[in-house]
Amino acid sequence: MASPKAVCDRCGFDRPLLALRKEWTGLMVCRECYDPKPAEMNPPVVYPEGLPWPNARPEPPDVILGDNDVQPEDL
Numbered sequence: 001m002a003s004p005k006a007v008c009d010r011c012g013f014d015r016p017l018l019a020l021r022k023e024w025t026g027l028m029v030c031r032e033c034y035d036p037k038p039a040e041m042n043p044p045v046v047y048p049e050g051l052p053w054p055n056a057r058p059e060p061p062d063v064i065l066g067d068n069d070v071q072p073e074d075l
Helices: none
Strands: 006-009 013-016
Touching: none
Parallel strands: none
Antiparallel strands: 006 013
16 A cells, blocks of 8 residues: 655655654655754743742852941042
């Protein structure tokens, strides 16, 4: 029994139906014409604003000001 034939949407050649696959564009294409989805087309991962990061820690102070240090008001 012969497998049913189908036409590749990109090149137009007759192919066995089971040799065609659906592409990200919605086209049914053969193996030679298949084009994977570019990574740039995927949306970036975005975190909602206002929610804390899991296991977040406050930043340590860089310099501990003492009594003899120059303050911004002194300048």
